[in-house]
Amino acid sequence: MAPHVVLREIGCRFELVRVDISRGENRAPAYLALNPNARVPTLVHGRKVIYESAAILMYLCEAHPEARLMPLPGDADRGPFLQWLFWLTNTLQEDLQHWWHADNYLDIEAARHDMKIVAERRLGRMFSQLDSSLGQGGPYMIGPHVSAIDIFLVMLCRWTRAMAQPATTYPNLNRLIGLVTARPAWAAMMLAEGIDWNGPLAS
């Protein structure tokens, strides 16, 4: 979702190729040749193949500085940008993976159940941290201007939709979700992906 929104924000031409995880298409040999992790997304740009959505975001934002979605080297906001991008991808997203895909980590059902409970507790602390950070500055993660961080974070907020305390219940996060989802690039991404905030659109 996040690289897809950024592609639309920067306004470059691209072709979207659907990889249906529910049908195991991410494990097909042709896809594994591009991304041996069997994960989406993967960006193919000429001869370059790039996976990991945070890396794809940086790659796209650097190639299109005019979109102003990432502070460039030398900018005072570069440090906070990198901090949040790495934290979102290696900390917040990891616990979200534990909640959604406990089966990737544990074989025993009871242990998976425990893992989800712990993950949800940890996620509550992380979303409180984000909400408080947004409350002190904002309305975006690195101040008054939207960046790729906000797009990446709102994508991860959607992953909480089935949890007891989804991200929308945190006031400052909810304001950010409203701002990002109101962007035409976000709306176009959701339409093209055939999803809404709560899940897949009925076919």
Ligand SMILES: N[C@@H](CCC(=O)N[C@@H](CS)C(=O)NCC(=O)O)C(=O)O
């Ligand atoms: N760190 C990777 C994670 C990507 C990821 O986990 N994608 C999920 C879909 S949102 C996936 O491909 N899941 C397939 C699976 O776990 O089998 C990234 O940010 O690109």
